[in-house]
Amino acid sequence: MTTANIESATNSVGSPVRPVRKRPQTPRKTAATVAWIVGIVLLTAVVLYPLLWMISASFKPNAEFGSNQSLLPENPTFDNFVKVMEGVAGIPTWKFFWNSTILGIGAVIGTVISSSMAAYAFARLDFKGRPLFFAMMIGTLLLPFHVLIIPQYMIFRNLGMVDTFFPLLVGKFLATEAFFVFLMVQFIRNLPKELDEAARIDGCGHWRIFWSITLPLIKPALITSSIFAFIWSWNDFLGPLLYLNSPENYPLPLALRVFNDQSSASDYGATVAISVLALLPVMLFFVIFQRFLVDGVATQGLKG
């Protein structure tokens, strides 16, 4: 029940052992591979250049912006980072990171809970007017965000929620992101209904089916949604701009702009330095969760 089992399982998953005939590599093929790899590396370099430039520029003193066009700083310095960590107008920089983190995590929790429940309802419950509601939900995808800005602002203002995180998070807990709901609906529809039926025979209600059957099986969709919800929230500029007034509540994208004001002296070095710092958590988040994403897709393949 232990080692032998696992081994046999691994064997059955892995390809059956078969004699591999060694083919001699033709020179033509080697040349093609080299060209292929060189091409890919070049392409990667082009794609990564802005990122590289940014990281390197964050070590340039402010005076070098504009005069030194090369990738590397002439007089590398840590001053930009020191300046950034001092904070803005008496507000420490970690506070902006903290605000962004709260908003990001709030967005992930809200999206995962509310969207999965809405998706389950659309995919598995039979209620009156379901096609109509589904069409309306998809319809919100077609509605430009900008049309909603002012009415939404008025609602939240009248509710006295301006300058709090509520306007930025409430929607996330109410499954207003139709994209995520749609993604999960499609995922749930692909799950065999027999699993649900088996659970029902065992006496499960909708809640239990949702919790014990559906949720574990849509893990890849949940993770995809989490990644997008986090990144969108982390990068969101317009929402926080409209709803947050006190500098203590600013998330990073707003704080970033304060270093770069065109109407007075701009501190380009500090702007780039805080941009680099602001990127790190998103990259970290992606690296961590991408593993689960791949994991999830692999699991799904087994289900058939």
Next chain:
Amino acid sequence: MFNKFSRRAGSGVAVTVAAALMLTACGGNGGGEAGGTPDPNEEVTLNFTWWGNEDRAERYNEAIALFEEENPNIDVNGTFMDFPAYWEKRQTEAAGGGLPDVMQFDYSYLRQYGQNGLLLDLNDYVGNGLTTDTIDDTLLATGKLEDQTLGVPTGYNAWSLFENPALIEQAGVEGYEGGTSWEEYEEYMASVSDASDEVFGGTDYTGRIQNFELQLRQEGRELFTEDGQLNFTQEELAEFWSSTADLRENETVIPARTLEELLPKSGFGSNLTASEMTWSNFMGGYLGDTGAEDLNIVAPPTNDPSVKDLYQKPSMLHAVSAGTEHPEAAVAFVEFLINSPEVGKIFGASLGVPASETALEGAALEGPELEVKEYLDSVADRIGEPPAAPVVGYGALENTFLTLGTSIGLGSISPEDAAQQFFDEAAVTLAG
């Protein structure tokens, strides 16, 4: 993917929607019966907002702390953003009815907000809570629209010509003395560009609408007619743009391509041009950008020094929202920001050379700021009446002018076609 919208497009739509809403509704009611000082026993919270960098934020925080100390019953909540985002947010608030009580305001937006009744008329408070005797009348008039006083200027600046003495010395030529003919200025630019391989004499000045305005004012004209239409012909504009064709060809002025590569810094800020015409309040920014110890500021060229072609531009104004619940307290705060010598001391000339005499005294300017003040005094004879508050959409036109100027510099459009395009766009902007 689905959630990603271009922020610029977003703001465009927001602006349109906001404008539409403002036209149909929202004529905020003035602050009731006018005048007076705030009730010292009433607990009041004021929202105050400005644009600017962290240095300005620190100064404002200092000023707010001082004001709260003097008025223990008033609590001021300060908030700030950079310039473009600042106006995006104001547009939404204007339409949604949530403008802050006191706002740092820009000259070019005054008409748009004032016409829609979003700003409090301060006339009722003048001499009764708000002192304006301390401010020069022509400058004070820049905050007025028809008969209403909608904003009070914090400080002023004027069009000017900056020179970088280090680069001039390096080129081994004489600096431009200022205030002489356009030909002499062009000769000076050529002398620098010829003497040096890397440094240019200046920037193609036809790229900026202010220089066109300057030349028009030298002929006794303005950019706009009284009813807000263009006050020049398409041919005149094309001629203006063509006038520096030789300078561009001989690379007497810095090539537009190089300038594009330098953005967001200017050629002058990057130590590549020895002179540039811009507003006098750029001193601080240019000192920072160039890293130079000293910059000279002189009068822009003119063919007739007796004409009053320059004017005092309010660097920014303070305005009160028409919908404020505490007009007396808001006015008291504006009064403090404009006239208090302590505030003058905190800001120096960073909001423009202080408009109010009392603030100017407190500021005790020195170094580069004093140099700017001395420049402004030296051109006093050339300073005339300011033009009427900019038309709605002036900012967009200014930008179009700049973009077309750059395209001409890059050689992608002829001055004639550019003038045609400018008039087409102006027709749309000014009709709306």
